[in-house]
Amino acid sequence: xxxxxxxxxxxxxxxxxxxxxxxxxxxxxxxxxxxxxxxxxxxxxxxxxxxxxxxxxxxxxxxxxxxxxxxxxxxxxxxxxxxxxxxxxxxxxxxxxxxxxxxxxxxxxxxxxxxxxxxxxxxxxxxxxxxxxxxxxxxxxxxxxxxxxxxxxxxxxxxxxxxxxxxxxxxxxxxxxxxxxxxxxxxxxxxxxxxxxxxxxxxxxxxxxxxxxxxx
Amino acid sequence: xxxxxxxxxxxxxxxxxxxxxxxxxxxxxxxxxxxxxxxxxxxxxxxxxxxxxxxxxxxxxxxxxxxxxxxxxxxxxxxxxxxxxxxxxxxxxxxxxxxxxxxxxxxxxxxxxxxxxxxxxxxxxxxxxxxxxxxxxxxxxxxxxxxxxxxxxxxxxxxxxxxxxxxxxxxxxxxxxxxxxxxxxxxxxxxxxxxxxxxxxxxxxxxxxxxxxxxxxxxxxxxxxxxxxxxxxxxxxxxxxxxxxxxxxxxxxxx
Numbered sequence: 001x002x003x004x005x006x007x008x009x010x011x012x013x014x015x016x017x018x019x020x021x022x023x024x025x026x027x028x029x030x031x032x033x034x035x036x037x038x039x040x041x042x043x044x045x046x047x048x049x050x051x052x053x054x055x056x057x058x059x060x061x062x063x064x065x066x067x068x069x070x071x072x073x074x075x076x077x078x079x080x081x082x083x084x085x086x087x088x089x090x091x092x093x094x095x096x097x098x099x100x101x102x103x104x105x106x107x108x109x110x111x112x113x114x115x116x117x118x119x120x121x122x123x124x125x126x127x128x129x130x131x132x133x134x135x136x137x138x139x140x141x142x143x144x145x146x147x148x149x150x151x152x153x154x155x156x157x158x159x160x161x162x163x164x165x166x167x168x169x170x171x172x173x174x175x176x177x178x179x180x181x182x183x184x185x186x187x188x189x190x191x192x193x194x195x196x197x198x199x200x201x202x203x204x205x206x207x208x209x210x211x212x213x214x215x216x
Numbered sequence: 217x218x219x220x221x222x223x224x225x226x227x228x229x230x231x232x233x234x235x236x237x238x239x240x241x242x243x244x245x246x247x248x249x250x251x252x253x254x255x256x257x258x259x260x261x262x263x264x265x266x267x268x269x270x271x272x273x274x275x276x277x278x279x280x281x282x283x284x285x286x287x288x289x290x291x292x293x294x295x296x297x298x299x300x301x302x303x304x305x306x307x308x309x310x311x312x313x314x315x316x317x318x319x320x321x322x323x324x325x326x327x328x329x330x331x332x333x334x335x336x337x338x339x340x341x342x343x344x345x346x347x348x349x350x351x352x353x354x355x356x357x358x359x360x361x362x363x364x365x366x367x368x369x370x371x372x373x374x375x376x377x378x379x380x381x382x383x384x385x386x387x388x389x390x391x392x393x394x395x396x397x398x399x400x401x402x403x404x405x406x407x408x409x410x411x412x413x414x415x416x417x418x419x420x421x422x423x424x425x426x427x428x429x430x431x432x433x434x435x436x437x438x439x440x441x442x443x444x445x446x447x448x449x450x451x452x453x454x455x456x457x458x459x460x461x462x463x464x465x466x467x468x469x470x471x
Contacts, residue, residue, distance in 0.1 A: 014336070015309050015310065015336075017311065017312040018312060024287070113414070120338070120339060120385065122339065122385070123219060123221050123261075123416065124219040124261055125219060126217070146292055148292075167218060190291070191256070191471060195290055
């Protein structure tokens with residue numbers, strides 16, 4: 001892992017300390033940055049974040065990170081989106097009707113309050129991985145991860161889905177397409193299975209041809 | 217299905233863990249970082265740290281403890297106790313806590329909830345509430361502050377709803393009557409508040425046996441249950457508690 005140039009994206013969307021603690025735990029070299037030039041130079045990108053889509057997109061645009069992310073993704077280097085980083089990679093979010101990065105086609109929708117569910121969806125919930133992706137290798141089927149979100153991605157191409165979770169309805173909690181993996185939950189807060197996911201990502205060669213031919 | 221969370225509470229005084237019986241006669245039961253790690257390995261879902269003697273000069277100790285916990289424990293944890301400013305909230309979150317909890321300060325100046333929610337997001341802001349039985353109140357429970365010493369004019373349910381409206385993302389609801397008794401949670405209080413708000417409620421106070429957790433989840437409709445003495449003194453392990461809950465059909469995280 002030492003040869004990787006890992007960049008953790010800092011765009012004001014929440015707390016990056018837990019992601020940093022996990023990377024330190026694995027002895028990984030990384031930088032935390034909000035500069036497009038560092039994204040260009042990175043070989044691996046981690047795109048974390050809590051918060052709100054409109055504010056996040058606003059900050060990404062203001063700093064020019066939106067374009068840096070788009071060209072990073074297009075270059076084929078590997079990228080891990082977490083939580084809001086699993087939402088703004090899609091075309092559009094219902095959260096304040098926000099146009100997003102559009103790295104993958106699809107929308108981001110809100111859990112319906114009417115169903116009597118508490119929103120945000122907060123706590124531990126099971127993920128059923130639907131494809132045999134290297135980043136999800138060794139993770140027990142139905143193991144639990146920590147979620148905290150009110151919105152979830154709805155990929156336009158169902159083949160982009162890599163994992164599903166049940167909360168009132170079944171929603172897509174993990175997506176994978178070529179060099180991109182994104183998860184709606186927080187692997188950095190999900191105990192041993194979350195650590196395994198992150199270490200799998202760090203060890204991954206960044207190529208996944210199994211699915212995702214429909215991405216933009 | 218969303219799982220029921222088992223949350224261990226560590227009361228910290230001068231950088232050491234204590235557990236008070238009704239907030240008096242604190243006894244030292246260990247180093248918070250070591251204990252956090254132990255519970256993490258035993259499969260706890262979340263941790264709560266209350267700095268019960270937080271003061272200006274102890275802020276540094278608190279931050280140091282939070283930082284050390286965050287380096288070793290890869291599950292969510294929250295920190296509370298005497299937090300009354302956005303600056304303190306920021307400090308604790310940057311040191312690696314997932315959430316920060318406000319209690320007495322929020323009663324005195326509710327704006328800390330809305331300020332915290334707009335700056336850091338609702339998911340980071342927990343309302344800690346201590347309530348005591350009081351037939352004079354509409355819900356039957358009165359909010360008390362300053363570790364149970366000062367009664368307020370607030371009704372527990374009304375204050376919970378107000379906090380939700382202000383942007384709190386979760387409520388840790390502690391019964392002063394049950395706290396430290398190990399006789400079981402205050403089920404009616406938990407149920408009234410949990411059914412009255414749209415945010416998760418963590419029941420607190422009174423846990424002594426796994427049956428108490430089952431009851432507060434089933435009858436009290438709690439989203440999470442906070443425990444302390446029953447594990448701090450070694451009477452039960454997290455694994456034993458979770459096995460019991462699982463055998464009784466509750467969804468809990470397996471580790």
